[in-house]
Amino acid sequence: MGQIQLNQVTKSFGDVQVIPPLDLTIEDGEFTVFVGPSGCGKSTLLRLIAGLEDITSGHIAIDGKDATDVPPAKRGLAMVFQSYALYPHMSVRKNIAFPMRMAGVPEDEQKRRIEAAAKALNLTDYLDRRPGQLSGGQRQRVAIGRAIVREPAAFLFDEPLSNLDAALRVGMRLEISELHKRLATTMIYVTHDQVEAMTMADKIVVLRAGNIEQVGSPLELYHEPRNTFVAGFIGSPKMNLFDGAEAQKHGATTIGIRPEHIDVSKTEGTWKGRVGVAEHLGSDTFIHVHDTGLVDMVTVRITGDIAARHGDEIYLSPQLDKLHKFDAEGLAIR
């Protein structure tokens, strides 16, 4: 069981308040992702939940019990760090055994759990090696192994994949998602990568400057961003946002349209522009269109092929039912 509740939690370093009063509930078994640009306080928030940082005011409850002043060792949470933070002087086996040793789990039970974890994480052949002799991906698995054997109330991941190369990252992303499906334990995952957030999360918490900008499922955030920040942050490539006359036409201060919701034609359309760079991904093509008179660059996503050469004239038509409208404060008009 691992429901985590934050109640009016704040954090200041000296005079600088990095987390203004914040309320958040993470339900038991949920995969929650904290996402935001670097410096938005997402890692600090995770460390507050872990107990590695003291909160300045407010309360944290784990499983309905107040944990505000409980030391990290006693919160029953497991954490996977960005740097893996393995114990370099211990073998993989001893690394994984460490939390159980601290908890006083009987030897044969320790052995059973280590073997089960090693099997699940493909580490059986490496149990007697030191972390220094492993690759990045293997080290990450050891860190996860060390977290799962203690059967925690919740897992905390602090940008665990950012040190891995792109191919491994996709693989580990799937492994972590599968782990969550299998264990059904609460997981909190911090990342600055919105692709990770979209693909893994049950619930995404978008943070900016310590404030929660929006909480919702990946598709809620994609379809109904609460403000221009979330609209611009979630989705890849980014949503096109325009101010000015074009927006006023739709009764808004700012309008947004995602690259995939713009129709392209060589002969007619709402906006006229000139083709800049076209990025061909095979399945999709992203075309950057300039000289539309709206903003510097409009990104358009088209499936399949279109003979769009650099410098060609092109017509763009937004799908009006997919248009996002925002008021002067940047909040969505519904």
Added chain:
Amino acid sequence: MARSATTKRKVINTTAAWIVGLLIFFPILWTILTSFKTEAQAIADPPIFLNFDWTLENYGVVMERSNYMRFLWNSIIIAGGSTILGIIIAVPAAWSMAFVPSKRTKDILLWMLSTKMLPAVGVLYPIYLLFIKLGLLDTRLGLTIVLMLINLPIIVWMLYTYFKEIPGEILEAARMDGASLREEVFYILTPMAIPGIASTLLLNVILAWNEAFWTLNLTAAKAAPLTAFIASYSSPEGLFYAKLSAASTMAIAPILILGWFSQKQLVSGLTFGAVK
């Protein structure tokens, strides 16, 4: 061209290094050589280098005249004891300064080091009086405490530098894994810092072994270590260079051998952090 220039450079550097090394080692070599001479040869003018009648007589006399083993034993207890005691006190101090620094941590470190700049004789009188009051004069316990205290700043500084190199996340991981503070220091920090602790240990054993000011001033007979043993041969009864040299050789031999076997550890310890 470039190759011959670098070869030339290498030769010059190697020669220079050997000259410096020999210059530093020469007094020790001369002491050892003199210890095997007769008293007349020891003060001969011009000095005799190797061409003398090698004799062990001085060692015999020294062994006969003083109880070498007792001095040696005192030195071992005082040097070893003060170092181990110092490390036990310095590990938590360095831990807190490296991992939970406050605004004043740097100041405290500098202040501790500044005590090393005080001339020892400046505090001799108060410490001497304290020792009389506490009954610590001429005791091994007293000397162990004093040497621990004077070397403590260096021990803390060295450990602090080693601990600084250990990523804080690893200690946080231990905390998340349920380790108490004691377990964190015992199972994670200390084993990871073993190379650093070992070189700190070695350096401080050497410093304590060679310490002469306090060991000479605070002991008389019972607790006197090897420094006092050497000093007893530079007596006003006359110049006995050969016997003095024999005593010196006997006093420095243990630490020289220890240093020889651990030089790799010492060098890597002293350059730790510098080459990276």
